[in-house]
Amino acid sequence: MNARFHRSLVVRLLALSVLISVCSIAATAWLAVRTTARAIRQEQGQAISDDSRIYEALVARAATHRDWQGVQALVDRLARETGHRVVLTTQDRRPIADSADVDVDAGSGTGSGRRAPLPDRASATVDALSVDAGVSGSRGRDRIDSRAVGPFRLTSAERTELTALAQRRVNCLNQIPGIRATTATAPNGRPRVDAPGYTGSRCANDVLDRPTRTEARALAQLDTLVGTCLSRRGSGPVRLAPDLTWTGTGSRIPVDDQLVSSCLDSARREQLAPYVAPAALLFIGSPDQAAAVSPFDLSAPNRLRMAAVVGSVLLLTVAVTVGLGLRLVRPLRALTTAAHRMKAGDLAARVQVTGKDEIGRLAEVFNEMSRHRAELERLRTEMVGDIAHELRTPLSNIRGWLEAADDGVVPADRALVGSLLEEALLLQHVVDDLRDLAAADAGALRLHKVPCDVAELLQQVVTAHRGRADHAGVVLCVEDGVGLGTVDADPVRLRQAVANLVSNAVRHTPSGGTVTIRAHRDDVTVVIAVADTGGGIRPEDLPRVFDRFWRAEKSRNRGTGGSGLGLAIVRNLAHAHGGSVTAESTYGEGSLFTLRLPAGGGRRR
Template sequence: MRIFPKLLLILLLTSAMVLSLLYALMQWSFDRGMLNYVNQRQLQSMQLLSDNLANFYQEKGSWDDLVASSLQRPPPPRRGNRPSAHRPNQHRPSQQRDNDSRGNGPLEPGITRFGSREFGKRDVGQREFELRPPPPRLRINRTDIDYWPMLLALSAQGLHYPEDAGKQMDNRSAGSRNELRVTLLSQDKQRLIGRFKDNYNSKTILLNGDIIGYIALPPSKALTDEFDIAFVAENNQSIAVIIAGVFVLIFIITLPLSRHFVLPITKLKKAVVKLNRGELQTRLQVVGRDELATLARNFNDLAATLEQNEDSRKRWLADISHELRTPLAIVKGEIEAMEDGIRPLNKAGLQSLSEEVAHLQKLINDLNELTNAEIGALRYQKSTLDLTLLVSQSVERHQTILDKGGLLVNAAFTDQPLMVWADETRLHQLLDNVFANCLKYTDAPGKVFVTLTRNKQKAEIIIEDSAPAVPESALAKLFEHLYRVESSRNRKTGGSGLGLALCKNIVYAHQGSIEAFSSKQGGLGIKITLPLN
């Protein structure tokens, strides 16, 4: 599978998981909030009972009579055998006759019958008291809250219970009936009537601003009202539709976004294929500063390096061919001259041939040594040594030959030893090549300046000579293979052009650096930096 469908699939799956989790959390949060709302709504529906209980407490001064009456209350009326006073227009004749025989005939004006009791605004030995009916918008839900036992206890104390309240409590659908029971608590939350647990929701009963008790209800654990269930289902459906719309929107956004991210990778893949075919001029357009842009820049650097190496290889082969062709042509010409009798076959002729063969052998040895250094085959036997002592010994060894060439040597070394981890033989070879370069290209009489100093944790060797100078454009090319400043490739005025290239490889093998600069003495300066041990 390609990276584009992989990326698209990963983004879509991640989005689907996040949206599913979001939907579940929203549904859980809404259901929990809905349950809290239902519980609070049930408590608010107890306001009428709270007011009646407050009036009862104001009349009696305590809950004792209510508690005692609740212990002796008749069983709560069931749907189907509710007291006839609640349905005065639905009595059957047989029931009417039974009521008349029991003394339950027509009521006097102002009298209300509740169960088998008759009470109202007549004197029952106590002060008149009337239960207020619920307001029109706050009807008591008999099926939601079962507080009949408490109302029966109130009626047992001779309190007036409105005739239409029973209808209001009974006119509910049987399917939404709940078996909740109201609990009466004292002001210190001690149970008086009903059951009580710590997780019950409670509502205060206030009298003149003081708490005289609590009405407690068990919390609902699930929705039972048909309207609430339908509302929650509709809300969940709306959330699901919104989540689905968001997922579609994410898909629409993710599709072009994935293509945008994959496009640089596709271009890089095509560029690598071209580079593999040998098209070293291939480059990528770099846009931005992200990781893909960095990768594109690195690819361009790699392509440029490969192209440069290919050019160097071609130039290297051409230079080697030229360097080998010249001495071979001379040797061949002298031998043919001797064969033709143009030159006598004597000791002088053989000496000339020997010099050309020696030059050819030295060139081949230099090429072999340089190649070994570049491929890592050149062996180094490193040890801790004093660089100050090594440089001073090298200057003394070259003092005589430099004096014969008309060059005066001035050396300045630091007094303290500079210990380095290096191969002594290779460092002598390094200095030999630099001094040989000074001897070949410096005009006599001239000067050579050698300094050795310490710069923090590095040792610096600087070798400068006098005129002639090297052009600024040629300084960076001095360490390339077979490069020489003069274009005539005169073997008498210069070497093969491999000395400084070999010096660079030796310095790099010691984790150092080497650079060429224009000397203040009018010639060339070479700066060698090596890390101290």
């Protein structure tokens, strides 16, 4: 039965594809406009970032050098990396370095004269003692660059000594639980120990904390300069700490923090001036643009072109979607037809697999399901026949003996009653086995788990089957493993499972053979193995030994006895206990059945 047109997969795919295409085209147009605007904003932002980068590099150069000698190489590198023209001049606009003129003699103001004219206004003033916060993006109140240290720069020997002391403190602090200490180096070369969250005095070192000789001299010079400035303004002197905090000395203690800060700032500039490069003007030129970005044109010809492109995209989308939809629907219709055939009872219904995509995989799964259903139907038919046979045999025997007794052919003595009782017990055994299997299939097989002594349970099974084994001329023995202990199991069901394995082994072992029960335990499982020296199982039959009503002999005779349900019950009981059972066999030599259960109980000591 075909689906209605508006519910067809082709129509749905077509509608979805058209919607996606329209949305994609609209989104592309919107994205093009937004991208253009964003590109312009990014270009502006990049220009600001480049200006800040150039300025920072030149300020760092000025803070660590006494003059601009050799700055041309830095200017050329910044120009290459940013794509801007970089020009550095003195305050009276004499050239120091120009990325557009390789003939500039840095510091002399001479060049080839091939430079383009500079704008009237400089981009910034490069002065390590007066940093332009608007260009550098600095948020601090101190406008003196932190890299300008002047006379506070430590000697090589002092740096080596303080670095060793700092590392020793770090090693000491890292021994405190929860503390992670690290070192950082100040611009003047002094190491600093950072230990977040630690406020104690352990691992302190006076030598590391107090100023070095170089710092003490520079600090004394700065004290003098600040004191002179304060004295000129009618205030008393102060004493500066290494971190440039101050305390008053003398009778006239200054109370105006702003006055002290002003004098400290001017004193620092005076002290650092000989150690930094003189202030210079910075000019940053924009790179040449190949062409200006044209605005988005919505003229009539462009609108016509856009409509043509949109129509082409929609037409292509419709064609591709219809083609793909038909290719998808064809195998789905075949699957629907095969499913209706299977519903009508045709278990041979199959679908041709034409691809390896999702539809092809669906067809494979459908064929597997069809084969599995056919196999289940075959097994069901065989099981019904096997059950009828197993029930008919003892019933026929009982009826035959009763009719013979009724006709006077055989006397109704104890022998007859015993024979009838034996057939009745066999009939009850078959019914009980079927009931157990039905309960296991329905998930209604209830277990009453208690700690069971494994060795004792095995001895009980051997005792119960000793008479039958002796009668068959089979030696039945158990090898008691060391430390078997207990296992959490239903003792009745576990005894039934082991008994079925032993009964099966005795039944298929000829006179003079041996059936051996072995058991051992590890940390995970308890293993019970039943080995016999019978005729074994053919390799092709081994996978079916746990199937219901399956026997190695193909005929329905009772040459070896049994209902064909014992091993199937063993498998279900093992699974119900959370374990497993396996079979191994060498044809002509014997078989080994191994029952594995979770080692939930205690180990015998």
